[in-house]
Amino acid sequence: MSKKIESATFSRRSLLRTALSAGVAAVAAPALAQQQSPIDSLINAPGRGSWDDQFDARGSRAAVGVISNNPILGPEGPANIQQAIAAYQQIVSNGGWPEVNPTNRLQLGVADPVVQQLRRRLTISGDLDESAGMSNAFDSYVDGAVKRFQARHGLPSDGVLGEFTVKALNIPAQTRLMQLQTNLVRLQSMSGDLGQRYVMVNIPAMYIEAVENDRVALRTNAIVGRISRPTHAINSKIYEVILNPYWTAPRSIIEKDIMPLMRKDPTYLTRNNIRLLDNRGQEVSPETIDWNAPKAPNLMFRQDPGKINAMASTKINFHNPNNEYLHDTPEQGLFNKMMRFDSSGCMRVQNVRDLSTWLLKDTPGWPRQEIERVIATRQNTPIKLTQEVPVYIVYITAWSAKDRVVQFRDDIYQKDGDQELALQTTNGMEQPAGAITDRDILPQ
Template sequence: MSKKWAIEAVSRRAFMRSAAFAGASAWAGGALAQSALDEIINAPRRGTWDDQFDAKASRTATAVVSNTPTFGPETIGHLQQAIFDYQQIVSNGGWPQVNAPVKLQLGVADPSVQQLRQRLMISGDLPRSAGLSNSFDSYVDGAVKRFQARHGLPADGVMGEFTVKAMNVSADMRLGQLQTNLVRLQSMSGDLGRRYVMVNIPAASIEAVENGRIALRHTAVVGKIDRQSPILNSKIYQVILNPYWTAPRSIIQKDIMPLMRKDPTYLSRNAIRLFDGAGNEVSPDTVDWFADKAPNLMFRQDPGKINAMSSTKIDFHNEHAVYMHDTPQQGLFNKLMRFESSGCVRVQNVRDLSTWLLKETPGWSRQQIEATIKRGVNTPIKLAEEVPVYFTYITAWSAKDGVVQFRDDIYQRDGEMQLALQTPFGLEGGVAAVEEGNLPQ
């Protein structure tokens, strides 16, 4: 396959060049819309499956991930270049809407595939040499997968509901999203620390960064739109193995009180005990669960497999009473929409992150961590050196030259409702979402 799949590096000098010169680069400018389409239309039509099929396209198209941190020193320059490129796309008419009477995927032949090809060429996901045939061939399959990967969608090559929605967001709206996020990134352009953890809420993802490179990536579950994870800068000061879970007041009121009215055994089944201000245990039978307000008691869950934080809690200073933690509900990490918590952040493969956080703390190897978790005893561990943590809200960035990433504006902060593509209100909520960890009922 042509090496045009490879995205050429764009220097800061190139960013300052004129639009005419910058537009000469097929990938750097995402291809100037009209000139690109003219060239395609005037080119010989290519549509037979024999000369279009190239499995390598599908295998390489999703290679859009970089080990450069979202807050890396190159990111602002790349994002400025992306803004320049999208300005050119907008000034040349944007890209067409994709409207298909059938589900488009590998093997389909339909006139609407021509629209899809045009759309992918203008955004730089499909090389112009692929032509404008009606065939959804391996080139289109690879381009769709690349597009999906850039938008945080499962890269399956199928034009499903969310892929179509993301593809039909207009170029000028995407340009505005890039400009909004440039301001956010510029606010985080200082020295973030030798080692730090970055939680990107819209992406529901975590980066552990060391010496300017990503050491670990983690899938996350973050707050629902009505219980949002906060934007914050803090420092991780301890990891707790086999933690107790103390229910926040809001969850006691909104979730546990209604559960106890329906099922008086709920607390005992979930190993949650009540304590008064003096530390004395209080029987649930003495509480009026039908009262308007929750009792002024501490609701604490014992360590164990059903604990809402499972094996691990990661503590950092903040006024919102949020933290990062493990969860017994590991299936949540496989969901497309991972906006289900009450503000805290659940971390997939959290023991990897704990090992990284504790690697400079003497006596806490991975083996020691695993052995301690197996014993089931509550064990707080102070870090030898606190590690900065940043909860951020970045919906558009370009950490790798020429690869522009977009995520849904899940909390509707970018100013356009159409950018909140995945509505969180369809999720099960209320008593089914007792936090942190979807406690069994």
């Protein structure tokens, strides 16, 4: 961060600041492109990154500026993305942007000729101001611009050019333009009256917005369906919040996951509080089942409420034919992953109690304190909403809110028509034996 400057010290840094305030720093203007003043030389100096640290605070705030309480959906969505389309058409007509091909790790403090390519690329996309110049130094200007770019693309805003940041940088402008045009059609279909209060789940962005009066009241991360078991896009209504839910395993998970686990470890169901129930509701002992049989038994596999329940504290139901829902998870660490395509179709919600409180605000008797008290009892408690809340589960990989910050996300389900946009894929991970979680037996 910025170093404190003693008042008696007169440095090149303070000289530049004085010159800038006097209006001498319009060095990026086209009219001066063929000239180079002493201030130009200072700004473009290769060693500038070692002393131009008064801009560190500004750079560190660049990624924060991408965050907005403007919702993705709504009547203004198409107009906002059309502005972005016009801007990207201009970029394409001007020849697009250069590729960035670093041979060394690029981050704050590094000096490398490739940084000039990076500066040009970030300037064209609007992440770096032209006044930052064209030196080889990866200084705080570039650091802030990279963080802003990363935030706009759903990447960790660490300012380091890792594999996926470089891949995102090198997607051609023409491809990004086509991505915007594809998503314009999707946003146009969602531009009507969505309701005063609604929930949106954006699958590629892996996050949830709770919107009220056209403003985002709550935004939180989500874990959505893996490629082989995708989350379905649907318009529906949330009608129920269940505290301390039972989890009933879908047939697909019984066959694909539980049966193989029981062959390896016959105590798995017992250890994880999963009971077998027949059609009369009578409990059946796991020891009486032939787990090597070709077909799974025609029984209900139901997990008791508790800390290791696959849905943890909360299940949020909405009308749908896919047996999908929103829910809590006992493995909160999964939300730290960059790519959160890990479920079997359901959506796990970070800070689910905040969302539950928001959903139940119009249902009498359910303030946050009462929700917490009931969760602590471990007693299954279904709560019907007084008024159902619309939920829109959408697949939007590019958008621009009215703040004109253009956002792009990975086309994880490959619906945008260009394989180049699916930068990252996930096929799930081998899970260790142990307590049941929604990583090893994933609720549908």
